[in-house]
Amino acid sequence: MSVDRWRKFIHMDKRIIYLIMCIGVVAPMFMTFGLPITVERPMQDFFNVIENLPPDSIVVVAHEASPSQISEFKPMLICLMTHIYQKGHRIVIQSFWAQGNALALEWSKSAFEANGMIYGTDYVCVGYRTGLTAIMDGARTNYINAYSDRDHYGNTLSTMPVMRGFEKASDIGLVVIFTGGSPGVGEYISNWQSRGDVMNMIACAAAVQIPPEMVRYQAGMLQGICGGMSGAAQYEKIMGMPGSATSGMDSQGIGHLTIILLVILGNIGYFIIRNAEAKERASRDAAVS
């Protein structure tokens, strides 16, 4: 390819790049490659924590997320709700993100229906409250009072079977934190774990949140991590429930490969043009001198 063609190539219309990327992401959705998914240690630890919980534990699912995390968090939630329910634990959903509670209920709906889970008996959503510090601090002595004895829909919390024996934060067996930013894992660690109330914490992290959560995982603050769509696909594999994350991995893989190929080609073009320009300059200088 001539230098001029490379020059045209590296300055091509960005809409062509969008089109290439679109094909790279969309095409694998229609033709599955079924490449093997390897379960990594943080995910295996995540799974084992739930497996080893004492029976009839209270599991708080802190869904600190926004709609943009749907592709990662929805498959995680479906596996998580099924897993917790199958192990015979009770689920309390909470969130300090305004949309977190409603999204958790919406994204978990298929798991609730498939397992015949009953609201108020197997799971409950305590709803959104402002004032994270006040709520978390209050929950250390009386969880129900901290939430004014009302759930997401305004029902009385204290009369629900799911809340039996659940008085304060130290009664919680496990906190599963979905973290898409702040507030997230840090707030739960500083308010509940560092004060000795809840020691068992695991995280479902959006891909961008994996690096900071890995620091906490290595320090032992988090016992396991399910990270990004890759983590969701691994969870689906362990649970034997292939879903949107498993099929999404092919799409993500080809998407990554497309970006890498574009960058490599861009660099090849850059070096060819640079060398040609250097040669031109040298010959011009030689002609002048």
Added chain:
Amino acid sequence: MRRTLPVALTFIVGVTAMINTYFVNPSLAAFCTRYLARTSTVSSAWAVGLGTLNLMRIHIRRINRRQDNWQYSVSLVVTYVIFLFLGVFLVGHQNNHFFQAFFNSIQPHLSSTMFSVLCFYIASAAFRAFRMRSMEATMMLLSAFIIMLGNVPIGAAIFPPMPQISDWIMNQINTSSLRAMSIGLSMGGIAQTMRNLVGIERGHLAAE
């Protein structure tokens, strides 16, 4: 007085909260939960209210003056008024089925779309700007390739040790750098808090 009183208040409240964190005293804990934390919640609510008024003022002025892209401001004001009306006046407020249906059919999809579009912008930006101009840029580029391929099954299919190499970069190099940054940030945070607490830092206060 305009500077001394806020500094004194900051000191008293800060020290009280610190004592509550490091020592176990039920009555102090109750005081902090009932008054201090709730004061913080109420202040946040006021800040949100003030922010909303300011936002409306700016966008209504932009519409009146037909400034650039004023049509987006119309969309913001109209959406705000509709959701405010639905949230405040409908029975059940934000839990009303109509409100939920309206919200769930608009906001999550817009937000997901915005996030998805990033993929295309990143591809375009990486193609145009990611060049091996120096040793540092080359190292960054290679690390990015390894991490990107190591996190997807196709990476292992191309080169089987790819996930292990990717994990090594993430667990050893990336995490240790992040840990150092995190500790540094925390130390800086403590120093800044102490400056605020004892009144050395006064930039946020009114002039004498």
